[in-house]
Amino acid sequence: xxxxxxxxxxxxxxxxxxxxxxxxxxxxxxxxxxxxxxxxxxxxxxxxxxxxxxxxxxxxxxxxxxxxxxxxxxxxxxxxxxxxxxxxxxxxxxxxxxxxxxxxxxxxxxxxxxxxxxxxxxxxxxxxxxxxxxxxxxxx
Amino acid sequence: xxxxxxxxxxxxxxxxxxxxxxxxxxxxxxxxxxxxxxxxxxxxxxxxxxxxxxxxxxxxxxxxxxxxxxxxxxxxxxxxxxxxxxxxxxxxxxxxxxxxxxxxxxxxxxxxxxxxxxxxxxxxxxxxxxxxxxxxxxxxxxxxxxxxxx
Numbered sequence: 035x036x037x038x039x040x041x042x043x044x045x046x047x048x049x050x051x052x053x054x055x056x057x058x059x060x061x062x063x064x065x066x067x068x069x070x071x072x073x074x075x076x077x078x079x080x081x082x083x084x085x086x087x088x089x090x091x092x093x094x095x096x097x098x099x100x101x102x103x104x105x106x107x108x109x110x111x112x113x114x115x116x117x118x119x120x121x122x123x124x125x126x127x128x129x130x131x132x133x134x135x136x137x138x139x140x141x142x143x144x145x146x147x148x149x150x151x152x153x154x155x156x157x158x159x160x161x162x163x164x165x166x167x168x169x170x171x172x173x174x
Numbered sequence: 175x176x177x178x179x180x181x182x183x184x185x186x187x188x189x190x191x192x193x194x195x196x197x198x199x200x201x202x203x204x205x206x207x208x209x210x211x212x213x214x215x216x217x218x219x220x221x222x223x224x225x226x227x228x229x230x231x232x233x234x235x236x237x238x239x240x241x242x243x244x245x246x247x248x249x250x251x252x253x254x255x256x257x258x259x260x261x262x263x264x265x266x267x268x269x270x271x272x273x274x275x276x277x278x279x280x281x282x283x284x285x286x287x288x289x290x291x292x293x294x295x296x297x298x299x300x301x302x303x304x305x306x307x308x309x310x311x312x313x314x315x316x317x318x319x320x321x322x323x324x
Contacts, residue, residue: 054194054195054197055194055195055196055197056194056197057197057198057199058199059199059200059201062201062202062203062204063201063202063203063204064204064205065203065204065205066205066206067205067206067208068205068206068207068208069207069208069209069210069211069246069323070207070208070209070210071210088201088203090199090201109203111203111204111205113207118207120205120207122203147201149203151203151205154207156210158207159207160207160208160209160246161206161207162204162206163204163205163206163207164202164203164204165202165203165204166200166201166202166203167200167201167202167203168198168199168200169198169199169200169201170196170197170198171196171197171198172195172196172197173195173196
């Protein structure tokens with residue numbers, strides 16, 4: 035019986051050895067300050083954290099690969115100090131959504147996201163605009 | 175049997191250890207939209223009437239052209255004036271032209287929009303001396319003042 039318990043404990047340790055995957059926000063996607071009439075602008079995902087791209091840390095089991103799901107359509111930023119909305123679309127990431135991320139030997143990887151902000155009409159109400167978007171990571 | 179509670183414990187431990195296969199987080203996309211900068215003329219630069227042979231005349235900004243600049247409250251902008259322009263009447267001969275240069279503005283160089291997002295810019299300049307054979311007539315020309323956010 036003790037032997038059986040030991041086997042079960044070892045099995046349990048083995049089965050739970052794969053850590054769950056988690057994603058944590060480091061910084062938001064920031065299109066900075068623009069002026070009415072400005073053209074559309076794209077923030078590239080980049081390969082390091084910058085003042086404009088969104089940055090995340092993905093953590094989980096060492097050396098494991100995972101898929102990334104970004105918003106497929108557009109996300110709406112709303113004027114937090116008044117009326118008006120602006121669209122954000124064409125989300126892209128590094129590692130890219132189509133390929134997969136791979137966690138390093140310590141079980142971590144940084145994920146960077148960029149997107150395109152729509153052009154600002156001359157009549158766009160001034161103010162601070164913000165909108166939420168979701169990012170999903172999953173083990174393959 | 176003492177083994178049963180142990181197995182229960184292992185089972186729960188295993189269950190608790192079966193961590194998530196996926197996770198999601200929310201982030202924000204943000205941007206600050208500021209008012210566009212625009213400038214419109216309120217008053218032209220007028221050198222009045224003069225006679226042939228009269229010497230050069232300088233008009234100070236306070237008596238010169240006036241412009242209204244509107245934009246983002248408290249934001250700074252630069253002011254760009256022409257170097258020189260040539261007023262003319264009729265044809266293009268020298269006696270039908272009068273040079274205007276030494277443009278000066280107040281404020282000069284750069285300025286800051288008020289809390290209401292408005293700033294007045296006044297522009298003066300110097301009109302060249304008139305030739306003894308200066309053609310009589312009305313002389314005019316357009317000049318451009320450019321304002322740009324800094």
